[in-house]
Amino acid sequence: MSTPKPRRPDTRTRLLTTASRMFAEKGFQETTIADICKQAEANIASVNYHFRDKENLYLQAWRFAFQLDLAAHPVDGGVPCDAPANQRLAGRIRSLMGRIDDDNSHFFAIINKEMAQPTQLLPEILVKEINPQRQAMMAIIKELLGSAASEQNVQYSHASIIGQCFHFARMKHMLANSQLPFELPDELDATAYTEHVIRFSLAGIAALRQPMSGNGEI
Amino acid sequence: MSTPKPRRPDTRTRLLTTASRMFAEKGFQETTIADICKQAEANIASVNYHFRDKENLYLQAWRFAFQLDLAAHPVDGGVPCDAPANQRLAGRIRSLMGRIDDDNSHFFAIINKEMAQPTQLLPEILVKEINPQRQAMMAIIKELLGSAASEQNVQYSHASIIGQCFHFARMKHMLANSQLPFELPDELDATAYTEHVIRFSLAGIAALRQPMSGNGEI
């Protein structure tokens, strides 16, 4: 009989796994080394032994989480690159939302925290991970905008899409963490909201191609 | 000669002013009483004397900031309530963005922090301040959606709009605080982005009224 052996991972790995989850839940400041070690069933000194200090553990934990997320959710959403632009955009939005909705993906939770309370990690994340994805999505948006593809239209449309996605991330996180005395967003259905964002955004982009009908005015 | 007398405000007021600014900048945890007192030119013990403890100062500072914000930016954006729905929506979006862009308005910065790292303050803010505004904006969206005004369409459209606005708040805050080695959003023009959000969102809402053309598909 082949022994499957679900062996207990080594201390370093347990720390990374636990830390990424806890940092995602409570942020850098509010997560204590003592808590991480307790949940990871490791000694209090193991963080300093394996990672030098808390800040470095935070950095490594984020990278660790990022690798897992990316493997589980390819950024193009599985849409081939010769597909029409609207499908490619939809694929990317679905991938983004998939990562946000995946409870094992701590990518966005950590970024969300970072954006509210930046550490030295944020600039690295932005440059190395966020910016490339941003450029790729903006290229698609540019295609969709056609002759209306001014730099500003492209950037703002991108911001509109990302903003909608991040908002879901925040809602989800808030509901999960804070013990709210009521339910704010009655429906927190990731799939339905994802399709809404796609439809809403494609219409928004399409409208930018029109010669500018009265907006805000009648 | 009438003496204008720009007198130094009393300790309590100086603490509230300084605290609301600092909490907005760095959040509850990362702001120390010592820092607040130094900047407010008050003694270290004055917080405990005037506000019992740090948490209560935080609460009072938020209320203080909220009052100022609301006075400076009426929520309806000055649009009369008998104006057409798209204008009323535009008014509310402009008011929202106005508050976000106003450097003396610490309302959103604090909420932003709260959403990432909730304290006991968050539930109160949501119930008392956010929810009423949310209901008002959703009523307008409902009008605009007409026969397509399902509960889900209304909620999701609202989320789309708020998400876009909050995203600007985050961008602005990130650029202001973190020392980024580059400029992410090339244009951080609040007015231009506001008009973009209005146009983008009205088109998104209008699209929901259509029988459902292929979205994401061709």
Place this chain on the structure above:
DNA sequence: AAATAATTCAAATGTATATTTGAATTATTC
């Protein structure tokens, strides 16, 4: 102006938590 209350102040105390230490244990190499 004396008496009383409110406020400010510098220093002390308490607490939470990151980090270090050196011995004990386990794994790896020769």
Place this chain on the structure above:
DNA sequence: GAATAATTCAAATATACATTTGAATTATTT
């Protein structure tokens, strides 16, 4: 299997803060 390196451990140390204290000062009342 002895020697060496890697890892774990409980306890000690260090640091950053919030909070308290009681005296000193200022403002208010009578």
